[in-house]
Amino acid sequence: MPKFGKKYQEAAKLVDKDTLHEVDAAVELVKKTASAKFDETVEVAIKLGVDPKHADQQLRGAVVLPHGTGRTKRVLVFAKGEKVKEAEAAGADFVGAEELVTKIQGGWAEFDVAVATPDMMGLVGRLGKILGPKGLMPNPKVGTVTLDVTRAVNEIKAGKIEYRTDKAGNIHAPVGKASFDAEKLLENYQTLVETLIKAKPSAAKGQYIRSITFSTTMGPGVKVNPLKPIPAKKE
Structure with a gap:
């Protein structure tokens, strides 16, 4: 007991x-x-x-x-090109591509939600065995795989x-x-x-x-x- x-x-x-x-x-x-x-x-x-x-x-x-x-979430965005600036302007805590994948593969996990643009999913897929079990894999069903990075980040930060x-x-x-x-x-x-x-x-x-x-x-x-x-x- x-x-x-x-x-x-x-x-x-x-x-x-x-x-x-x-x-x-x-x-x-x-x-x-x-x-x-x-x-x-x-x-x-x-x-x-x-x-x-x-x-x-x-x-x-x-x-x-x-x-x-009541908790502010740390948002990571996988993006390239203009979407990097968009994510940073929206208030994302971490933004990047290959360098973030390598960092996560090395054991880093200082974020609460991951967002990705559709063109980045081929790269992000390498992290499936790491992010999947933690519930951190970007998924279109919950709006974390999207071209509207601004909206995704704003909604996550809003609750x-x-x-x-x-x-x-x-x-x-x-x-x-x-x-x-x-x-x-x-x-x-x-x-x-x-x-x-x-x-x-x-x-x-x-x-x-x-x-x-x-x-x-x-x-x-x-x-x-x-x-x-x-x-x-x-x-």
Whole structure:
């Protein structure tokens, strides 16, 4: 049996594991469970009624959270020619081509997201075994293989996150920091859920959203009523 620290145990006392909360109440409660000395990330785990074993039921995409994640991501762009200047002007942290590939092959990995123009993918493909397992390989499905480098960099810096179903059909995603106002966390969460609902595979049968759980980096899970995944509109 795992042993939890005193702070976790105190936070756990605030949460009834058997209660399915309304979204608004869950967000307020999860903020109260944050007890670490650092600003904990608020995460949401959503189990979907999909079977990822089938390609037509796998979800993968990206969404820009209206209030960001509370973390500034370091963006690397693989580009040449005029696109180098465009990427630098947009605020990319690292821009280059062959020299970056060599650097990454040597073990360097001081970036959070990689973007590439389509003509660079032949070169970037050499890094598949390195970037793939880390989830850093540029992919057109999430907008990181594109000619619109300015837009890609701006969205990532503004709070764009990627989502992807795991083998069990779960989506794990950050929706902000514990220091965020509850309203901002709710708006980020709602944007994510509405995106997932729009992306529902036609082959998915039965209840689509099976369970929703909020948690902070070091805190216990707070369950949400999956039949009411979107916050009720205030009059």
